[in-house]
Amino acid sequence: MLSSDFRVLGLEDIRATLGEPEGPSIQKITDRLDENCLRFLAHSPFATLATADAEGRCDSSPRGDYPGFVRALDDRTIVIPDRLGNKIADSMRNIADNGHAALLCFVPGMIETLRINGRAVVTDDPTLLRALEQDHSVPDLAIVVHVEQVYLHCGRALLRGGLWDADMQDLATQVPTSGQIWASTSGWDSAVGDVIDDAMSGAYRALY
Numbered sequence: 001m002l003s004s005d006f007r008v009l010g011l012e013d014i015r016a017t018l019g020e021p022e023g024p025s026i027q028k029i030t031d032r033l034d035e036n037c038l039r040f041l042a043h044s045p046f047a048t049l050a051t052a053d054a055e056g057r058c059d060s061s062p063r064g065d066y067p068g069f070v071r072a073l074d075d076r077t078i079v080i081p082d083r084l085g086n087k088i089a090d091s092m093r094n095i096a097d098n099g100h101a102a103l104l105c106f107v108p109g110m111i112e113t114l115r116i117n118g119r120a121v122v123t124d125d126p127t128l129l130r131a132l133e134q135d136h137s138v139p140d141l142a143i144v145v146h147v148e149q150v151y152l153h154c155g156r157a158l159l160r161g162g163l164w165d166a167d168m169q170d171l172a173t174q175v176p177t178s179g180q181i182w183a184s185t186s187g188w189d190s191a192v193g194d195v196i197d198d199a200m201s202g203a204y205r206a207l208y
Contacts, residue, residue: 101143118147
C-alpha cells in the first residue's frame, strides 16, 4: 500500500484529535543544558542522531561509546566524535547539506530520554579531535551541535517496549543474523551470510 492510499491529515486535523499540549510539557523545553542535562549526558553511552539532506530526506544513525561521549563544551554546545564505522557518512553528508541535527540520548535502565535539537557542523579541528581521543584513537572528524532545544522525554515508549527488560533480549534469537540480512538484501546466497557473520565477529573486536 502507498501513503496516498490513506487520508492525509493536516496540523489542524491532528490537533483536533490530540488536543493542545499542556503547560508543563511546554515549560520543560529549554535552549540550553542545565546541570541535570549535563549530568544525564555524562552518563549516556548511546544516542540516535537524526539528520536530513537539503531535500528533507531523513536519516537516523546509532551512536555509542563510553558514557559521556556526547560531550558538552558549554551549556549551548555539544560535540560527537566520529568513531570507526562504515564510511558511508550519511549523517555528515546531510549536515553539510542541511546544517541541522537532532539527538535522542539514553541512559541504560532509565526510561526517560534526553532530546537535543540544534544547528550542526562537521569539523576536523585538531585541538578538539585530540580532546576526543579514546583508547589511544583520535577521531578524524567530529560533529559540533549548537543547542537550540533541549528537553526530557517521558518514558512511556520505553515502558511499552520493555527496552530494559532482560527477558526482551530473547527476541534477538528470533531475528536473522546480520550476515543473513546483509546477504539477502544484497541478493547473495545464504551461505555468504555465514561468511559475513564470521567476518563481522572479528571486525567487531576493533571499535576505535
